[in-house]
Amino acid sequence: MIKIGEFSKLVQVSVPTLRYYDQVGLLKPVEVDRFTGYRYYSVSQLPRLHRILALKGLGFSLEQIGAVLAEGLTPEQMRGMLRLRHAQISQQLVEVQNQLVEVEVRLQQIEREEQLSTYDVILKQVEPQLVASVRAILPNHSASGSLFGEVYEAIEPHVAEALGSHPGEGGQTMVLWYDTEFKETEVDGAAAFVLRCRIPERGRMHVHELPAATMAATVHHGSYNTIGEAHEAILKWTEANGYRIVGPDREIYLYNATPIRLDDPSYITELQYPVEKAFNGK
C-alpha cells in the first residue's frame, strides 16, 4: 500500500495523470481513504499499468485501452484492432514522410532565394465539373481569350439555366492546356465555362465532365503576362516533392472572367495541375 507520490515515482507517471486514470476508471487505487480521500496503490497494480502504457505506446486511445483491459474481447477482436491501427500508422508514416520532404524543399528554396516564395503550392481534391468548351490549336498562350467568345455564343440560348447567377455554381471560366511538354507556339488549349446542367453541343463547342482529381494548386495575383512564373513554381514543386502530372492543367479566372487586357494587375488566377504521387522517390 503506497501513496500516490511514491507510486508515481515507481512507474514514471505523473500524479495528475494517475488521478486522471482513476477518474476515467482505467486504474483505480486498491484503496481510497474514506475520510481523507487519499489514494493508496499496490505494486500488484504494476502489470495493469504496464499494459496501459504499452497500449498507449502503440497509439491506442484510453477508451480503447479500457476496452482491452475489460477483458471482454477475443483474440480475434484484438487482431482487428491491431490491424486497423497498423493501417492508420502506415498512413501516418506516409504523411510524415511527405511533410518532411515538403519542409526540405522549402528550406532549399529559402537558402537559394533568400526569401519566402511568392507562390504557395497546396494539394486539393476537386470534384467532377461539367463544362462547355472549345478546344483548338492556338498560336500562343495569350490567344486563349479569343476562344471565350465562341464558347459564350454557343451557350447563349441556355445562359440562365446553365450558368446561374452565382459564381461557384456555374459560369466560372477557365482554360485547359493539353500539351504534355512546354511549348511557346502551336499550343493545344481549350476555353471552358462551368455549367450547372447539361446543354446541347453546337459547332466546336462540346459539353463534357472534367474528372475529379488531386490538384497541385497555386494562385497567381497580377497581370496575365507574368503567369509563367506561377506555372514554373508549381512545376518545380511537383518535381521536388515527387509528384507526376497526370492530365491537362487548368487556369481558373477568379477575379475578372477572361483576360481581355493582358496587363491588368488585378487579375487573380488559380492554377491547377492534376498530380499523382510518383512511385520512385524522386
Place this chain on the structure above:
Amino acid sequence: MIKIGEFSKLVQVSVPTLRYYDQVGLLKPVEVDRFTGYRYYSVSQLPRLHRILALKGLGFSLEQIGAVLAEGLTPEQMRGMLRLRHAQISQQLVEVQNQLVEVEVRLQQIEREEQLSTYDVILKQVEPQLVASVRAILPNHSASGSLFGEVYEAIEPHVAEALGSHPGEGGQTMVLWYDTEFKETEVDGAAAFVLRCRIPERGRMHVHELPAATMAATVHHGSYNTIGEAHEAILKWTEANGYRIVGPDREIYLYNATPIRLDDPSYITELQYPVEKAFNGK
C-alpha cells in the same frame, strides 16, 4: 465580395473554420456587415489563405502561421523555423516508424499465440542510482538470494541513514546479471540495495552508481521459478523491435524484498534490460 458559404466552397475550407480564422485574426473578411454581422470575402484573399494552408500543411501551428503572415520576420528567422520544424518531423518520423514495428510485432505474436501476451514490454528512462552490492559467480540463478545477507550485514551500521523508511527512496533490492550470453550455471551476478547516501565499503560489498539508461522493462507477477519466461519475453521484444542490450539487466524485487521461497506466487518483480536502438533495421 462573396459570402462565406461560397468562399468556403471555392477554397475547400469549412465555414466554421473560416469563422474561426476570423476570430483568431488569421484571415479577416474584407468586410463585415455592421447590422447583420454577415462576413464578405474577396478572391483577392485567396493568396493569403493559400499561404495559411501551405504552412499548415508543413505542420506549423496557427499562432506560428500568424507570425509568418504578420511579415515581421526575416528570411533568417524563417529558415530557423523551418529547420526547427525539420528536426521535429524527423523525430516524429522515427517515432512513427518504431510504433509501426511495435504494432507489427504484436500482430505477429497474436497470430502465433492466439492471445495477448502476458508480458507487456515498455521503454522507460531510469535515473542514476547509488547501490551497495556484492558481486560473485554463482552456481545458478536461484542462488542470488544468498548474497543479500552479505550485503545487508555490510550495510547494517548505516541502515537508518542509507535505507530510510520509505520504499522508493532507498532500501529497494535488486539483482544484476552481468553475463552477456545466457548461462544456466556459473552465472555472474550481484545483489544490491539502493542507497540514499554514500556509505563506506566493507569486504566484498562495494558502493557504486548504476548509470542512467533507457530500459526495456516488464513486470513478472508470480513465483521466481517462472521468471525465465519474463526474460524470454523481453529478449524477444528487444530483438524484434530492433534494439540491442548494452549492459547488465536488473531484477527489481517489489513486493517481497528478496526471493526466500522460490515458489511464492505473490512476488512481483520488475525486469529491466538497458537497450539502445540498433542501427541496422533488423
Place this chain on the structure above:
DNA sequence: TCTTGACTCTCAAGTGGCTTGAGGGTTTAT
C-alpha cells in the same frame, strides 16, 4: 506537543484546432 514542510485532496480552467448544435435572424427563389 507543536511546528514545519512535504505531501495530498478537490475543483476549475486551459491547451489546439477545430466540430456540432441550439436558437434565432437574413436573403433569395419561387
Place this chain on the structure above:
DNA sequence: ATAAACCCTCAAGCCACTTGAGAGTCAAGA
C-alpha cells in the same frame, strides 16, 4: 408570401492531460 437556404452568435465537446488555487493530512524533528 412563403419556404428553403443561408447567415449569425454563443456554448459545449473533443483528447489526454497540465496548471493552479485553496484547503486538508501526514511524518519527522524540536
